[in-house]
Amino acid sequence: MNERVIVVSQGEKGSFNRDENGAILPTVENFYKFCVEKKLMGVRCKQCGTVLWPPRGICPKCSANEVEWTEFRGRGKLLTYTVIHFPPSQFQALAPYAVGVLKLDDGPQLPGMLRNVKLEDLRIGMNLQVDFETTVPKEWPRWPRYFFKPVD
Amino acid sequence: MVKPLASIVSAGVSKFGVRDGLYGRELFAEAAKEAFVGCPNLNPKRDIEALFVGMMSDSYEHQAHVAPLYLDWIGLLPKPAFRTEGACASSSVAMRTALFAIASGMYNVVLVGGVEKMTHVSTTGVTEILAMASDFPFEQWHGISFPGIFAMMAVDHMHRYGTAEEQLAKVAVKNHEHGALNPKAHFQKRITVSEVLSSRPVAWPLKLYDCCPRSDGASCLVLTAPELARKFTDTPVDIIGSGQAQDTLSLFDRDNFSSMKVTRLAAEQAYSRAGVGPTDIDVAEVHDCFTIAEIIAYEDLGFCQPGKGGKLIDEGATYLGGRLPVNTSGGLKAKGHPVGATGTAQASEIYLQLTNQAGKRQVEGAEFGLTQNVGGSASTGIVHVYHRGD
Numbered sequence: 151m152n153e154r155v156i157v158v159s160q161g162e163k164g165s166f167n168r169d170e171n172g173a174i175l176p177t178v179e180n181f182y183k184f185c186v187e188k189k190l191m192g193v194r195c196k197q198c199g200t201v202l203w204p205p206r207g208i209c210p211k212c213s214a215n216e217v218e219w220t221e222f223r224g225r226g227k228l229l230t231y232t233v234i235h236f237p238p239s240q241f242q243a244l245a246p247y248a249v250g251v252l253k254l255d256d257g258p259q260l261p262g263m264l265r266n267v268k269l270e271d272l273r274i275g276m277n278l279q280v281d282f283e284t285t286v287p288k289e290w291p292r293w294p295r296y297f298f299k300p301v302d
Numbered sequence: 303m304v305k306p307l308a309s310i311v312s313a314g315v316s317k318f319g320v321r322d323g324l325y326g327r328e329l330f331a332e333a334a335k336e337a338f339v340g341c342p343n344l345n346p347k348r349d350i351e352a353l354f355v356g357m358m359s360d361s362y363e364h365q366a367h368v369a370p371l372y373l374d375w376i377g378l379l380p381k382p383a384f385r386t387e388g389a390c391a392s393s394s395v396a397m398r399t400a401l402f403a404i405a406s407g408m409y410n411v412v413l414v415g416g417v418e419k420m421t422h423v424s425t426t427g428v429t430e431i432l433a434m435a436s437d438f439p440f441e442q443w444h445g446i447s448f449p450g451i452f453a454m455m456a457v458d459h460m461h462r463y464g465t466a467e468e469q470l471a472k473v474a475v476k477n478h479e480h481g482a483l484n485p486k487a488h489f490q491k492r493i494t495v496s497e498v499l500s501s502r503p504v505a506w507p508l509k510l511y512d513c514c515p516r517s518d519g520a521s522c523l524v525l526t527a528p529e530l531a532r533k534f535t536d537t538p539v540d541i542i543g544s545g546q547a548q549d550t551l552s553l554f555d556r557d558n559f560s561s562m563k564v565t566r567l568a569a570e571q572a573y574s575r576a577g578v579g580p581t582d583i584d585v586a587e588v589h590d591c592f593t594i595a596e597i598i599a600y601e602d603l604g605f606c607q608p609g610k611g612g613k614l615i616d617e618g619a620t621y622l623g624g625r626l627p628v629n630t631s632g633g634l635k636a637k638g639h640p641v642g643a644t645g646t647a648q649a650s651e652i653y654l655q656l657t658n659q660a661g662k663r664q665v666e667g668a669e670f671g672l673t674q675n676v677g678g679s680a681s682t683g684i685v686h687v688y689h690r691g692d
Contacts, residue, residue, distance in 0.1 A: 178439045204440060230461070230559050232453035234445060235503040238433060239426050241445040246503075249446045251454065251554045261554035262444050274461050295444060 176205040176217050182293035188282045190224040190296065192258055193217035203258035224280035225301065226254040233269055252278055252298050266299045277301045304577050306540035308404045309531035309691060310523050312341035313650035318519035318638035319488040320421045326363055327375040329520035329640075330355070330417045334376040337413070337522050343534045344411075344524060346378060351409040353383040354400040356392030356416035357642035361431045363419050372417065389435035390591060391677030392416055393521065394645030394684035401544055404527050411530065415522030416647070418640035428516045432641070435678040437552040449513055449592065451553050451679045453505035456594035458559035460507065462609065465597065467507050469612035471498035473593040474511050474635055476621050481632025483622075483663040488517045488638030512593040517638030521647035531691060539656045539671075543578070543687030545571025553679045560609075562595075564683025565602035565674055572672075573604075576687035580604035583626060583687075584668040585655045587648035589676045590633040599674050600628070603685070622663055630655065630663045648673040649686065656690040 166174045166183055174180050176193045181204060184191040192203035197214035203222075208215050231250030234241070241247065248264040250272075264278070278298040286294040314336030316329045324332075338346050353373050360366040369383035388395035393416025400414040420428055432448050433441075441451065459465045475495055481487035498511040524534070531538035547567035550556060556563070573579055580603055588603070590596035597611035605626055606614045614620060620628035631637045631651040634644060652671035654660040671688040 182439075230454045230458040232450050232457055232508075233503075233506040234447055234450050235505065236429070236447065236449065237445055238430055238442070238447055244445065247445065249444060249450055249454075251559075259554050261440055261446055261552065274457070291439075293439070293443065297444075 174219060176207050176219070178204055179291070179293070181205050185282050185294045185296050186286070190222045190280050191219050192222060192256070194220045201257045203260065222254055222256040222258070224254065224256075226252045226278060228272075228274055228276045228278055228298075229253045229259065230274060231264065231272055233272070248272055250298065252280070263295070263297045264299070265297045303689065304542050304575070306528040306542050306689070306691070307401050307544055307575075308525045309528045309538040309540050310649065310653050311526050311531050311534040311538050312337045312344065312524040313522065313653040314338070314340065315486055315521040315647050315650045316519050317486050318517050318640060318647075321419075321518040324419075324518065326357070326365065326368060326417045326419045326520070327371055329419060329518060330372045330415060330522070331375045333415060333520040333522045334413065337524055341524060341534055346376070349411045350378055350381060350413050350524070352381055352403060352412045353378060354386065354396040354403070354412060354414040355383065356386045356388065356394070356396035356645060358387060358389055358392050358418060359431050359434065362423055368417070376413070378413070388682040389677035390589070390639070390641045391645055391675045391682045391684050392642040394673070394675040394686070395682070397523070397645060397649065397686065398544060398546055398684060400525050401541065404525060410527045412525050413522055414525055414646060415520060416642040416645055417520040418642040419518045420516040420640060421518050423516075425516065440554065441552055447505060449505040449508055452592040452594055453508045454553060455559050455598065456507050456592070459594060459597065462560050463612070465612040467499060468495055469615055470507065470512055470593040470597065471495045472615045473590060473596045474498045476615065477590060477629050477633040477635040480622060480630050480663055481636025483661070484632050484637060487632040487636050488515055489632070489636045508592055508594070514591050514634040514639040517640045519638055519640035519643045519647070521643045521650050523646055523649055523653065537657045538691035539653045540689045540691045541686055542689045543572035543574070543576030543685070545569060545575070546682070546684045549681050549683070551678060551681045560598065562598055562602050562676060562680035562683060564676060564680050565599060565685065568683045568685040569603050569674070572685040572687045576689070578670055578687060582670050583672045584670050585630060585652065585665040586626065586628050586672040586674070587631060587633070587651050588628055588674045590629060590635050591639060593635070595676070596628065596633070603672065603674060622665065627665050630660065630665060645673070645675040645684065648675060649688075652688050656688060
């Protein structure tokens with residue numbers, strides 16, 4: 151994958167989609183733009199307080215439609231995982247690699263790739279933390295990937 | 303017995319498998335021809351009022367707007383034609399849509415079916431097209447393949463309940479054994495547990511033989527308003543229950559990876575409408591895209607308690623000759639999984655079973671049947687309950 155990536159330029163940082171009042175819209179793309187700043191973000195419903203991830207504008211719990219951004223600490227436990235031996239073509243160079251679902255201490259559950267873990271050490275319940283790639287892919291949609299790694 | 307939602311008066315299934323040089327339109331015509339020939343009292347051009355057809359992806363054949371195309375190839379222009387998409391449940395969505403059309407009184411006789419042509423595309427290409435039914439920003443973007451999603455369900459099930467890889471393998475062995483009795487199945491060859499366990503890894507713990515193949519195929523049903531069924535056949539099969547539910551497109555945001563909520567909710571609706579329960583079912587076709595999915599289906603449909611799906615296959619209960627034969631057609635695993643065709647192919651198998659036309663794989667005296675079809679990572683779930691119309 152390395153040949154497909156480039157270093158993030160300053161110009162791509164902070165170019166969030168905003169509403170008419172300047173507030174950062176609760177969109178998937180804005181989530182990934184926060185990843186450029188190494189921030190793992192979700193939103194909180196202003197009415198019922200439910201934390202939502204991925205970010206969205208309508209609360210599935212109370213149907214209110216005002217949310218605010220909240221930053222996660224990004225630590226949690228592995229709920230389930232697998233080792234991919236037959237990957238989609240753009241991930242072929244990485245195979246076999248592990249993916250899983252992380253239950254954040256902050257509440258939400260995130261899917262993602264596990265890095266810096268020996269495949270034989272994978273186990274449900276292991277402690278992991280979120281980290282971020284420092285490069286963004288060249289191809290659409292150019293979102294920098296977050297990933298999971300053992301707690302330092 | 304409850305009033306049926308609609309009656310199946312004929313069914314057709316193309317040969318499933320690698321169908322070189324035949325594309326969606328020809329495969330659908332092959333299925334339709336069988337349904338038409340099988341119902342001499344039906345004059346398709348005169349009697350069929352609309353077509354409902356499910357297909358997942360335009361990408362395989364570089365062909366969109368297939369409803370008028372398939373309608374044309376079965377000689378039914380200018381009747382209205384509707385195409386539905388619900389990933390691997392596309393033609394079950396078509397069935398539901400057709401049931402609404404009949405229940406509304408808008409139409410009395412309709413053709414409902416499904417199609418997919420896949421095998422001319424490479425395995426990698428097919429994997430990527432199927433992956434479109436998972437969440438792009440949070441699954442595809444992180445290298446999570448479709449087998450990977452079901453593998454994560456399997457890992458959870460193994461951790462939670464102690465389900466073993468051998469038990470998953472037995473699902474594949476059973477469905478191949480059934481497929482060997484189905485002349486239309488993609489695979490008509492028996493396999494062994496050790497062959498499954500030693501096949502190459504796809505997404506641990508799922509091996510190649512835990513996964514359904516990519517297949518070409520089509521299937522269809524002629525559905526009528528219940529009161530008209532006897533005009534077309536003496537042996538209709540009634541659809542007496544129908545249920546559907548949706549869940550998150552992605553797997554990660556669910557409470558329990560070892561259960562498919564959509565199956566449980568759709569089954570509750572279908573059983574309730576039909577006035578029957580899991581112990582009444584004589585034969586079922588369930589969505590075994592991967593072996594773990596059949597184990598989970600047993601549990602969510604109430605064929606056994608949660609966590610006991612592995613034990614159910616160990617006991618042989620779901621083999622032909624067992625107390626509740628499942629996937630007598632060979633299932634997605636051996637019959638094949640041309641994704642858009644699967645829902646109505648499952649219904650076609652139940653039609654054959656309940657009309658005593660299933661040949662070597664006949665379940666003697668079958669009266670009640672069930673189909674369970676899921677789309678994507680069980681983001682769509684549809685269950686139908688059937689009764690021999692007598």
